[in-house]
Amino acid sequence: MNDVSLILAAAAMFMAGCAANGALRGTGDLGLVIERGAGRITLIETSGRSALGTVEGLGDLSHAAAVYSRDGRYAFVFGRDGGLSKVDMLRMSVDKRVLQAGNSIGGAISSDGRVIAVANYEPGGVQLFDAATLERLADIPSTYGDGSRRSKVVGIADAPGNRFVFSLFEAGEIWIADASEPRTPKLERFPAIGREPYDGFVTPGGRYYIAGLFGEDGLVLVDLWNTVGGAKRILGGYGRGEEKLPVYKMPHLRGWAIAGDVAVFPAIGRHEVLMVNTATWTEIARVPVHGQPVFAIAQPGGRRVWVNFAFPKNDVVQVIDLPSRTVVRELRPGKAVLHMEFTPRGEQVWISARDDDLVTVYDTASFAPLARIAALKPSGIFLTSRAASTGF
Amino acid sequence: MNDVSLILAAAAMFMAGCAANGALRGTGDLGLVIERGAGRITLIETSGRSALGTVEGLGDLSHAAAVYSRDGRYAFVFGRDGGLSKVDMLRMSVDKRVLQAGNSIGGAISSDGRVIAVANYEPGGVQLFDAATLERLADIPSTYGDGSRRSKVVGIADAPGNRFVFSLFEAGEIWIADASEPRTPKLERFPAIGREPYDGFVTPGGRYYIAGLFGEDGLVLVDLWNTVGGAKRILGGYGRGEEKLPVYKMPHLRGWAIAGDVAVFPAIGRHEVLMVNTATWTEIARVPVHGQPVFAIAQPGGRRVWVNFAFPKNDVVQVIDLPSRTVVRELRPGKAVLHMEFTPRGEQVWISARDDDLVTVYDTASFAPLARIAALKPSGIFLTSRAASTGF
Numbered sequence: 001m002n003d004v005s006l007i008l009a010a011a012a013m014f015m016a017g018c019a020a021n022g023a024l025r026g027t028g029d030l031g032l033v034i035e036r037g038a039g040r041i042t043l044i045e046t047s048g049r050s051a052l053g054t055v056e057g058l059g060d061l062s063h064a065a066a067v068y069s070r071d072g073r074y075a076f077v078f079g080r081d082g083g084l085s086k087v088d089m090l091r092m093s094v095d096k097r098v099l100q101a102g103n104s105i106g107g108a109i110s111s112d113g114r115v116i117a118v119a120n121y122e123p124g125g126v127q128l129f130d131a132a133t134l135e136r137l138a139d140i141p142s143t144y145g146d147g148s149r150r151s152k153v154v155g156i157a158d159a160p161g162n163r164f165v166f167s168l169f170e171a172g173e174i175w176i177a178d179a180s181e182p183r184t185p186k187l188e189r190f191p192a193i194g195r196e197p198y199d200g201f202v203t204p205g206g207r208y209y210i211a212g213l214f215g216e217d218g219l220v221l222v223d224l225w226n227t228v229g230g231a232k233r234i235l236g237g238y239g240r241g242e243e244k245l246p247v248y249k250m251p252h253l254r255g256w257a258i259a260g261d262v263a264v265f266p267a268i269g270r271h272e273v274l275m276v277n278t279a280t281w282t283e284i285a286r287v288p289v290h291g292q293p294v295f296a297i298a299q300p301g302g303r304r305v306w307v308n309f310a311f312p313k314n315d316v317v318q319v320i321d322l323p324s325r326t327v328v329r330e331l332r333p334g335k336a337v338l339h340m341e342f343t344p345r346g347e348q349v350w351i352s353a354r355d356d357d358l359v360t361v362y363d364t365a366s367f368a369p370l371a372r373i374a375a376l377k378p379s380g381i382f383l384t385s386r387a388a389s390t391g392f
Numbered sequence: 393m394n395d396v397s398l399i400l401a402a403a404a405m406f407m408a409g410c411a412a413n414g415a416l417r418g419t420g421d422l423g424l425v426i427e428r429g430a431g432r433i434t435l436i437e438t439s440g441r442s443a444l445g446t447v448e449g450l451g452d453l454s455h456a457a458a459v460y461s462r463d464g465r466y467a468f469v470f471g472r473d474g475g476l477s478k479v480d481m482l483r484m485s486v487d488k489r490v491l492q493a494g495n496s497i498g499g500a501i502s503s504d505g506r507v508i509a510v511a512n513y514e515p516g517g518v519q520l521f522d523a524a525t526l527e528r529l530a531d532i533p534s535t536y537g538d539g540s541r542r543s544k545v546v547g548i549a550d551a552p553g554n555r556f557v558f559s560l561f562e563a564g565e566i567w568i569a570d571a572s573e574p575r576t577p578k579l580e581r582f583p584a585i586g587r588e589p590y591d592g593f594v595t596p597g598g599r600y601y602i603a604g605l606f607g608e609d610g611l612v613l614v615d616l617w618n619t620v621g622g623a624k625r626i627l628g629g630y631g632r633g634e635e636k637l638p639v640y641k642m643p644h645l646r647g648w649a650i651a652g653d654v655a656v657f658p659a660i661g662r663h664e665v666l667m668v669n670t671a672t673w674t675e676i677a678r679v680p681v682h683g684q685p686v687f688a689i690a691q692p693g694g695r696r697v698w699v700n701f702a703f704p705k706n707d708v709v710q711v712i713d714l715p716s717r718t719v720v721r722e723l724r725p726g727k728a729v730l731h732m733e734f735t736p737r738g739e740q741v742w743i744s745a746r747d748d749d750l751v752t753v754y755d756t757a758s759f760a761p762l763a764r765i766a767a768l769k770p771s772g773i774f775l776t777s778r779a780a781s782t783g784f
Contacts, residue, residue, distance in 0.1 A: 024482055026419040026465030028779050047463055047505065070737075071439055072464070073418030090416055111693065111737040113439065160693035160738055161757055180757070205652060206693030206738075225695045225715060260597060261653050261671055279653055279671070301503065301552035301598035301782045303617045323617060344780035345462075345503040346552055346598075365553055365572070385780040387420050388736035390693045 023090070027072035030089050030384045031341070033352065033359055034064045034077075037377030041066075041077065043092055044350070046343050046383065049361045049371040053092045059083035059099075065106045065380055068387035069131060070113030075382070076131070078107045084118055086134055089384070096134045100127050108158040111390065115182045117156060117164040124150030126166060128182050137182040144171035155200025155211055155253065157391050159224050165209040167197035174200070174211060174222055174231055190231040193220045199253040202391030203263075203278070212253050213239065221281065234281040239268055249294055249310035257298035257305040259322055264305045266293030273307060275325065287325050290316050295339070299364055300346035304328070308337045308351075317351060319367075329367055333360045341381035344388075352378035415482070419464035422481050422776045423733070425744065425751055426456045426469075429769030433458075433469065435484055436742070438735050438775065441753045441763035445484045451475035451491075457498045457772055460779035461523060462505030467774070468523070470499045476510055478526055481776070488526045492519050500550040503782065507574045509548060509556040516542030518558060520574050529574040536563035547592025547603055547645065549783050551616050557601040559589035566592070566603060566614055566623055582623040585612045591645040594783030595655075595670070604645050605631065613673065626673040631660055641686055641702035649690035649697040651714055656697045658685030665699060667717065679717050682708050687731070691756055692738035696720070700729045700743075709743060711759075721759055725752045733773035736780075744770035 032041040035054075039061055043052040058064075060081035067076050074095060075087040082101035085094055103122040109115070109131065116129040124142040129135065142151040151168035159165050162180045167173070174193050178186040195215025202209050202224070211220045217239030221232050251266035258264075262284065263276045273296050275284040291313030297306050305320045314336050319329040334353025341350045348370065352359050354377050361371040386392040424433040427446075431453050435444040450456075452473035459468050466487060467479040474493035477486055495514040501507070501523065508521040516534040521527065534543040543560035551557050554572045559565070566585050570578040587607025594601050594616070601614045609631030613624050643658035650656075654676065655668045665688050667676040683705030689698050697712045706728050711721040726745025733742045740762065744751050746769050753763040778784040 024416065026461065026463030026482070028419055028460075028464030028776060029462050045463075068420075069418065070421050070735075071418030071437075072420030090418070112739045162739075207652065207695075260599065303599075343462075345782050347504045347554075384418075384420060388777040388780055390737050 025090070027089060027384050030072065031350075032066060032075055032077075032087070032089075032382055033350075033373070033375050033378050034061050034066070034380040034382075035376045036061045036064065036354070036379045040376070041075075041087065042373070042375050042378075043089060044373065046348060046350075049348070051373050055087050055092055055094060057094060058085045058087075058097075061379075063105070063379070066382040067107065067109040067116070067392060068382075068384050069109070070387055072384040072387050075384075076107065076109065076116050078104055078118060080104065082120065084116065084129065084134065098129070098134050098136075100129070100136070105152075105154060106156055108156050108164055108392070110162040110164070110179050110182075111158060111160055112162055115162065115179045117158075117177070117179065119153040119156035119166055121152045124152050124168075126153055126156065126164065126177060128177075128179055128185060130182075138179075138185050140175075140177055140185060140187070142168050142171065142175075144168060144173060154198055157200060157202040157209065157254075159202050159209065160206045160390060163224070165200065165202065165222070165224070167193075167200045167211045169196055169198060169214075172197065172215075174209065174220065176222075176224075176227065188227060190222060193231040194218065194233065198250060201254045201256060204258050204389075204391065206390035210234075210253065210256075212251075214250065235274075235276065235283065237283065238265065238274065248292055248312075251293060252295050257296045259298045259303070259305070262322060264296045264298070264320070264322075266296045266307070273305070273320065285325055287320055287327070289320075289327065290318050290330070296320075297340055297342065299349070300342050300344060302346050302364065304364075306340055306349060308340060311336070315353075331362065331367065333362075334358045338379045339381050341383055343383065344385035350381045352381055354378060417482070419481060419776050422464065423742070424458060424467055424469075424479070424481075424774055425742075425765070425767050425770050426453050426458070426772040426774075427768040428453045428456065428746070428771045432768070433467075433479065434765070434767050434770075435481060436765065438740060438742075438753075441740070443765050447479050447484055447486060449486060449489075450477045450479075453771075455497070455771070458774040459499065459501040459508070459784060460774075460776050461501070462779055464776040464779050468499065468501065468508050470496055470510060472496065474512065476508065476521065476526065490521070490526050490528075492521070492528070497544075497546060498548055500548050500556055500784070502554040502556070502571050502574075503550060503552055504554055507554065507571045509550075509569070509571065511545040511548035511558055513544045516544050516560075518545055518548065518556065518569060520569075520571055520577060522574075530571075530577050532567075532569055532577060532579070534560050534563065534567075536560060536565060546590055549592060549594040549601065551594050551601065552598045552782060555616070557592065557594060557614070557616070559585075559592045559603045561588055561590060561606075564589065564607075566601065566612065568614075568616075568619065580619060582614060585623045586610065586625065590642060593646045593648060596650050596781075596783065598782035602626075602645065602648075604642075606642065627666075627668065627675065629675065630657065630666065640684055640704075643685060644687050649688045651690045651695070651697070654714060656688045656690070656712070656714075658688045658699070665697070665712065677717055679712055679719070681712075681719065682710050682722070689732055689734065691741070692734050692736060694738050694756065696756075698732055698741060700732060703728070707745075723754065723759065725754075726750045730771045731773050733775055735775065736777035742773045744773055746770060
């Protein structure tokens with residue numbers, strides 16, 4: 001082997017080294033689609049509206065969710081099997097993975113980006129992890145009553161000041177964990193907030209945590225600007241009501257649309273969405289819709305709210321115009337529409353249709369389909385722009 | 393020279409090749425500091441809170457501003473000399489640069505990320521450029537009256553639907569340019585809106601454009617959800633008033649703090665900030681402050697508004713607590729504080745002190761200084777998270 005061939009060999013070796021480092025690109029327009037049927041995610045980009053590749057080996061991704069590192073490079077994927085996977089969006093590979101519990105329902109990232117919190121059903125509680133290493137920093141068991149039992153934890157969301165807010169289903173409590181010192185989180189508890197809180201979310205801007213109740217009508221609100229005020233009941237008429245209608249799928253509270261001082265909530269069991277004044281938390285109006293609403297999501301920068309529906313009417317998306325309080329458009333993105341994700345400035349929406357193995361990208365101005373991307377039983381869609389938002 | 397040293401030489405060569413391609417990293421935590429004294433920017437990152445390097449050759453950067461490509465990789469820097477520079481944040485170099493006019497005051501990027509708009513004093517008007525190539529797509533001369541004169545263009549902001557909204561100083565008009573077809577933009581004009589609009593901004597969420605008037609008291613509001621309603625006058629009492637107090641520096645409207653349904657405006661000439669109800673656009677209260685306020689900016693996710701001041705009281709920043717309407721903290725970041733930029737989730741604020749050649753990063757929870765970064769006469773600070781926001 002002569003000198004030249006040696007140099008060429010070295011050249012090839014190091015060029016390969018460069019390639020293995022992944023392509024040089026911005027991360028602000030990246031995202032992922034959960035492929036629940038494959039334990040896999042498809043990485044996407046919203047500038048050319050294309051799929052970039054897949055990452056395998058993420059375990060059980062039924063009802064999975066994801067949050068992003070503050071630099072937008074890493075996704076933290078919460079699997080139903082308790083798996084927490086850190087995915088490198090640039091190298092398109094699993095950077096780290098831990099099995100942190102038996103059954104997990106979701107998680108959040110602290111406002112400083114240093115701590116990942118995972119909410120668990122089994123064993124019930126919240127675990128805190130270092131976002132860089134996935135080292136476990138703290139375990140917060142959701143014990144209640146005489147301390148012998150643990151409650152399922154639901155509706156976890158991040159709040160300003162490195163706080164995580166979540167609800168205890170069996171206990172009927174809301175807890176706030178301040179993770180500023182993540183090895184010794186400080187807990188604030190709100191007991192007896194109502195029967196069976198089943199989900200919760202933080203409003204845009206990070207001021208309020210709102211939990212929905214499965215065991216009774218009404219909602220629970222905690223003002224995160226002033227927690228000494230405790231938990232308040234709002235919208236007593238919100239829920240399944242006296243008739244106890246069959247509910248095919250409980251609405252996702254996380255999607256609740258808040259546009260200015262109006263919030264749009266999916267009614268439970270009824271073919272309606274509720275318009276609510278967020279200054280007084282009282283009902284303004286109800287808008288009739290196609291079926292039992294699941295998500296009602298405000299189009300960023302827009303005057304519209306997009307709504308999808310529960311089985312058997314889950315092949316339709318309706319678009320509501322807020323000022324006129326009417327449905328102005330109906331789309332059919334495919335069978336079993338599970339999720340809708342807007343680009344941060346609202347010009348596109350990505351919609352997953354599970355039973356057609358299809359993700360469709362729509363232009364929100366013209367409603368024209370801009371791209372169709374194949375995915376195996378797609379559910380949640382998560383864009384890196386979530387890294388800059390509170391409450392995800 | 394033996395084989396091993398040859399291989400090492402080749403190795404070094406190709407490693408250098410990798411480095412020249414820029415480091416593989418996410419762009420979500422990047423930003424830049426305008427160094428107005430040097431025609432240069434310093435690139436920063438907010439995870440380790442450090443300076444990454446500088447980019448030279450950007451011309452006259454006095455009163456310069458920047459927006460970002462939707463992927464967060466490229467900054468578009470608007471220089472006072474009419475220079476429009478596209479900076480690669482990863483390679484830390486000027487990707488493209490054009491001298492597009494004689495005197496420019498700022499610009500914006502369309503909601504789809506494809507069009508850059510630059511607002512010019514001389515010759516007055518707005519020019520549209522392709523964000524990928526910086527090719528000029530359209531020229532919108534700000535002619536008024538008998539058509540022989542052009543007005544200075546101020547207060548340009550992007551609005552949903554690829555619209556740009558701006559004000560014509562001498563003409564006393566507000567124009568909306570729809571750049572969905574950027575070579576043939578559609579114009580909507582609002583004449584006789586008031587004397588000498590000097591700045592304007594779009595409210596968070598993208599619903600309203602508000603312009604301030606230099607020639608008379610009061611503000612002008614356009615509802616972008618319903619422009620047929622025309623331009624409305626609000627807050628007639630806002631301005632220099634009868635006394636015509638000396639104004640050392642007109643407030644920057646772009647910084648106006650809007651938290652929930654309360655907006656906090658810097659008073660003009662007076663040592664006060666105004667609290668305004670954004671549902672009715674009426675005054676709620678006035679909070680006395682240290683000097684003539686310039687910026688009043690809401691801390692993301694927080695209950696606080698940070699305020700800086702005009703000469704000679706411009707070495708102080710005050711922090712106002714919204715619920716109690718009181719100043720809860722006073723900081724002294726250095727001489728001639730020009731700008732404050734929050735990380736998108738509000739845990740840090742970056743503050744430039746021009747006459748101390750210093751940028752200081754504060755922890756917004758503890759008010760502790762986290763880092764100090766040297767910069768030559770620093771003014772504006774712009775983070776890539778702006779790419780995901782409407783109205784910047």
